[in-house]
Amino acid sequence: MIKIEELHKSYPIGKDSLHVLKGIDLHIKEGEFVSIMGSSGSGKSTLLNIVGLLDVHDEGNYYLNGQLIKDMNEKKAAQLRNKFLGFIFQSFNLISYKTALENVALPLYYKGISRKERLEIALEYLDKVGLKDWAKHLPNELSGGQKQRVAIARALVTKPKVVLADEPTGALDSTTTDSVMDLLKDINDEGMTVFVITHEEEVAEQTKRIVRLKDGRIISDELTKAAKVV
Numbered sequence: 360m361i362k363i364e365e366l367h368k369s370y371p372i373g374k375d376s377l378h379v380l381k382g383i384d385l386h387i388k389e390g391e392f393v394s395i396m397g398s399s400g401s402g403k404s405t406l407l408n409i410v411g412l413l414d415v416h417d418e419g420n421y422y423l424n425g426q427l428i429k430d431m432n433e434k435k436a437a438q439l440r441n442k443f444l445g446f447i448f449q450s451f452n453l454i455s456y457k458t459a460l461e462n463v464a465l466p467l468y469y470k471g472i473s474r475k476e477r478l479e480i481a482l483e484y485l486d487k488v489g490l491k492d493w494a495k496h497l498p499n500e501l502s503g504g505q506k507q508r509v510a511i512a513r514a515l516v517t518k519p520k521v522v523l524a525d526e527p528t529g530a531l532d533s534t535t536t537d538s539v540m541d542l543l544k545d546i547n548d549e550g551m552t553v554f555v556i557t558h559e560e561e562v563a564e565q566t567k568r569i570v571r572l573k574d575g576r577i578i579s580d581e582l583t584k585a586a587k588v589v
């Protein structure tokens with residue numbers, strides 16, 4: 360699903376450049392549940408942004424669903440993002456003046472689906488995350504955990520092949536963190552590939568594979584206990 364070979368990324372800093380990813384090799388198969396850990400500045404978000412086609416790499420190869428990602432214009436990248444990827448962020452990124460239902464329905468707008476059908480599908484997904492009764496509420500009427508559930512429903516509504524989550528539990532307390540991780544587990548059990556950035560060991564332990572980054576390099580890549588539970 361995601362294949363990365365000898366990937367490098369630098370950011371220009373004035374006349375110099377900051378070499379952030381220094382030869383990453385990573386293969387994530389369809390249906391995997393992977394977390395990426397590492398201290399602040401190790402390159403986690405940079406890697407996720409490249410995987411999510413939000414940024415481009417300098418050297419090496421990146422294949423998404425078998426397709427080599429290279430020299431891609433923004434229009435093509437957006438098409439691939441809409442087709443294959445769903446995003447979840449630490450800060451939820453919900454639109455404050457739209458209801459939970461309208462937030463979830465929004466990605467379907469870009470697929471040319473009628474408003475009636477969009478709202479019907481969105482309601483199904485709100486139901487899936489246990490928030491059908493909150494459909495008419497605005498984000499500021501929801502708790503942090505509920506907001507993240509709405510964001511997860513929004514990420515899933517286009518049926519992506521991969522869900523990319525950047526610190527999805529970073530703004531949540533431990534009980535809410537567990538319920539959001541349970542939801543990601545359910546999604547993965549249904550066959551979705553899930554790729555999570557976290558700095559919390561307890562969160563990473565709930566995924567099936569932990570990749571650790573240090574100074575732009577992978578220093579370990581191991582299955583967790585959760586992967587061994589049948």
Ligand SMILES: Nc1ncnc2c1ncn2[C@@H]1O[C@H](COP(=O)(O)OP(=O)(O)OP(=O)(O)O)[C@@H](O)[C@H]1O
Nearest residue numbers: 370371377379397398399400401402403404405406
């Ligand atoms: N757009 C940018 N321009 C210049 N430097 C950047 C840019 N984005 C990130 N960096 C630098 O690249 C390095 C890696 O950043 P990155 O955000 O990938 O790390 P991270 O592991 O996700 O950290 P954190 O856990 O703090 O989010 C950092 O030193 C950061 O300052």
